[in-house]
Amino acid sequence: MRVANKIALVTGAARGIGEAIAALLCEEGAIVILSDIDDALGLKVTNGLSGEHDYIHLDVSSESDWQYVERYIEQKYGRLDILINNAGITGFLETSGPHDPEHLDYESWKKVHQVNADGIALGCKSAIKLMKSSKAASIVNLSSRSGIVGIPGAAAYASSKASIRNHSKTVALYCAEQGYPIRCNSIHPGAILTPLWDAMLGEGEEKVQAIKDIAADIPLGTMGEAIDVAYAALYLASDEAKYVTGIELTIDGGILAGSAASPNRK
Numbered sequence: 578m579r580v581a582n583k584i585a586l587v588t589g590a591a592r593g594i595g596e597a598i599a600a601l602l603c604e605e606g607a608i609v610i611l612s613d614i615d616d617a618l619g620l621k622v623t624n625g626l627s628g629e630h631d632y633i634h635l636d637v638s639s640e641s642d643w644q645y646v647e648r649y650i651e652q653k654y655g656r657l658d659i660l661i662n663n664a665g666i667t668g669f670l671e672t673s674g675p676h677d678p679e680h681l682d683y684e685s686w687k688k689v690h691q692v693n694a695d696g697i698a699l700g701c702k703s704a705i706k707l708m709k710s711s712k713a714a715s716i717v718n719l720s721s722r723s724g725i726v727g728i729p730g731a732a733a734y735a736s737s738k739a740s741i742r743n744h745s746k747t748v749a750l751y752c753a754e755q756g757y758p759i760r761c762n763s764i765h766p767g768a769i770l771t772p773l774w775d776a777m778l779g780e781g782e783e784k785v786q787a788i789k790d791i792a793a794d795i796p797l798g799t800m801g802e803a804i805d806v807a808y809a810a811l812y813l814a815s816d817e818a819k820y821v822t823g824i825e826l827t828i829d830g831g832i833l834a835g836s837a838a839s840p841n842r843k
């Protein structure tokens with residue numbers, strides 16, 4: 578019961594990391610409002626949860642959707658204690674690309690930023706309003722290891738995730754400065770096996786081999802699971818992290834700990 582009776586909103590909760598976070602928060606006693614653009618899947622996941630939960634449609638890139646959700650939470654719950662800004666896209670499935678810095682397609686670039694960067698900024702804006710009446714509130718923003726290092730084939734994704742990393746610190750400092758009871762931190766997952774990878778892994782035997790190839794480059798030797806990220810989100814969302822704001826927590830099997838150019842012992 579690490580987040581007992583806290584009101585939590587999770588974006589992009591219909592599958593993958595968002596689904597795992599929503600389920601864990603529910604198990605740990607929070608009243609969880611799941612949201613997504615895929616309402617059929619979102620409702621299916623919501624109905625399969627135990628504990629107290631709710632579902633609402635929310636396209637994080639739409640300001641009017643956020644305004645509606647703000648009114649809904651205000652009227653039904655009176656406050657918000659936890660926001661997990663999880664929804665995000667690579668752009669590989671959702672846009673035509675290309676995504677390298679030399680040839681990038683501008684419409685694709687804008688779409689990825691609208692969902693990833695603008696979505697987080699709008700989410701923080703709504704949350705700050707709803708969290709002022711909380712006793713102890715927490716915003717957790719899903720950035721990526723790609724928000725810390727460059728990714729040649731995914732320029733918009735990397736740029737948008739870097740924006741989240743920086744904006745999280747701005748929100749953390751702003752809320753502290755204003756005396757609001759709101760902390761804000763970012764999580765930086767890397768190589769977590771979820772449907773986000775479908776466009777990059779292929780199918781069948783090709784997928785099995787691709788996962789092995791990726792795992793070979795990860796210090797801990799395996800891709801991560803959504804629950805690995807969910808435990809980090811739970812910690813940051815809970816009052817156990819009451820003295821933690823403006824940090825970036827990496828969950829990547831050690832990828833960012835070293836460099837490909839490190840010398841090997843002969």
Ligand SMILES: NC(=O)c1ccc[n+]([C@@H]2O[C@H](COP(=O)([O-])OP(=O)(O)OC[C@H]3O[C@@H](n4cnc5c(N)ncnc54)[C@H](O)[C@@H]3O)[C@@H](O)[C@H]2O)c1
Nearest residue numbers: 589591593594614636637664665721766768769771772773
């Ligand atoms: N899986 C990884 O390896 C990894 C690594 C680093 C960062 N992340 C980040 O973690 C978050 C979750 O990733 P995942 O792997 O679970 O992805 P996923 O693709 O499996 O799930 C993303 C969910 O977000 C929803 N979504 C997409 N666009 C949306 C929008 N505009 N508004 C609301 N919901 C929307 C989708 O419907 C889906 O349910 C993302 O922000 C992603 O960038 C993932």
